[in-house]
Amino acid sequence: MSGHNPTSTLAERVRIALNNDFLRNAVRFTTERLRTNKQAAAEQIGNWEEWRERGRQIRLHTIAHLDYYLAQFAENLRRAGGYVHFASTAEEAVAITLQIMAAKQAKSVVKSKSMVSEEVHINQALEEQGIETVETDLGEYIIQLAGETPSHIIIPAIHKNKAQVAELFSEVAGEPLPADTAVLAAFARSKLRGKFLEADIGMTGCNFAIAESGSIVLFSNEGNARMVSTVPRTQITMMGMERILPSWEDLEVMATLLPRSATGQKLTVYMSAINGPRRTADGDGPDELHVIIIDNGRSRQLGDPEFQEVLNCIRCGACLNACPVYRHIGGHAYGWVYSGPIGAVLTPVLNEEKEKWAEVANASTLCGACYEACPVKIPLHDMLVYIRRRNVEEGRTKRTERLGMKTYKVAVSSHRFYQLALKLGRIGQKPLVRDGQIPTRLGPLKGWNNVRTAPALAERSFRESWQALERELQQEMAEMSPQVKARLEELAGKRGDRHEQ
Ligand code: SF4
Known part of the structure; x- marks a missing residue:
């Protein structure tokens, strides 16, 4: 299965996933580990529910005042020397990126992990222009070589094993590599090191953008985001318009919630804050920093009482790890970029082609495990019901x-x-x-x-069985001697008295 495949139906994609034993075992094993780690991290902090509530309040406030904080962020970033671009659609985001590439005569790009860049399909657009594009997150690098899309928000290659990775890397190496994690990681490191040094442009996503200082904050476990944002002379950051936080104080809450919810880590290994392009005294950093703020269907949710809260998402992936459906079918069955419960909501909500994506909301048991897992308490199960209701009301059902x-x-x-x-x-x-x-x-x-x-339907319903039982009892009562009947009524009366007391 090669990931993003909107031409097939949900049922077809699910059937393929369910017939892939390796995928099912790998997804179950990894999500179980992540879920257990997250539960341990939440227990260890002690007052997890208070942190969740604080996180929710921050996100609710931010999204309710998104216009204000976006303007503040843009102003502060421009003041620091950065360029800010607003893109209403995926096509606009791609066009802006290509303009920057053309102005810089760029031939190569290194990327760190960015779901929004997957959403706008920037890799395909760059490759069509003959610009070499290299993913530098290990998981993203693997699926790029495989020609696939991520099947998990934070672990893109969750469905691949060592042997499959060794096969992919051997092709790049031009010689057989063993299925050994240390050897494969060392190969990727040496290969990517050269790409960092050669690239004209570094492209990153954005975990959070801090409005009060105009800063970009990146969380990473591999250090590649730091290389992407410091070595190439020009940096482009793509961010969904909802990724804003008002202040550094709010980031403290998110930095507590995000790694714990994603992997059970207390802290992400690298947390980078980028405050504009390189200044004279800085040792590294890009000469030019462009931030593209992408709408692509998000602003349609503002003011919608049923869906605005989906913009609170901090993309931790905890809902995927908790979801009984995702844990069986993995990410590609959802058909678009985002998978699991958050994908089942975002896909039909962000895409304008409602007809094509309506059925994705059916990939849920509505058990609410996603809500329980979500660090900012997004009621995804309610949203899935709203989407299904709209599908019915607008005639999008079979x-x-x-x-x-x-x-x-x-x-x-x-x-x-x-x-x-x-x-x-x-x-x-x-x-x-x-x-x-x-x-x-x-x-x-x-x-x-x-x-x-x-x-099969039972021969008798519960009600019919009950009525039959009552008839049998009445029959038995009718056949009893008057003394036994009186004694039974007396006992029943005593029992009733005890219950009343
Ligand atoms: S919906 Fe909640 S749990 Fe799921 S990715 Fe977003 S923040 Fe994480």
């Missing part, structure tokens, strides 16, 4: 589903209809039932029976 729901509505609207539906169901299922189950793979049962077997 005809068979609409018909099924209408029939169900009629059946459960009165006791009489419900009983009738049960009777008809029992008659209808007769030719299909084998040993109390319906193993057929036809019609609506096809998808269900691919991975389990549908139980």
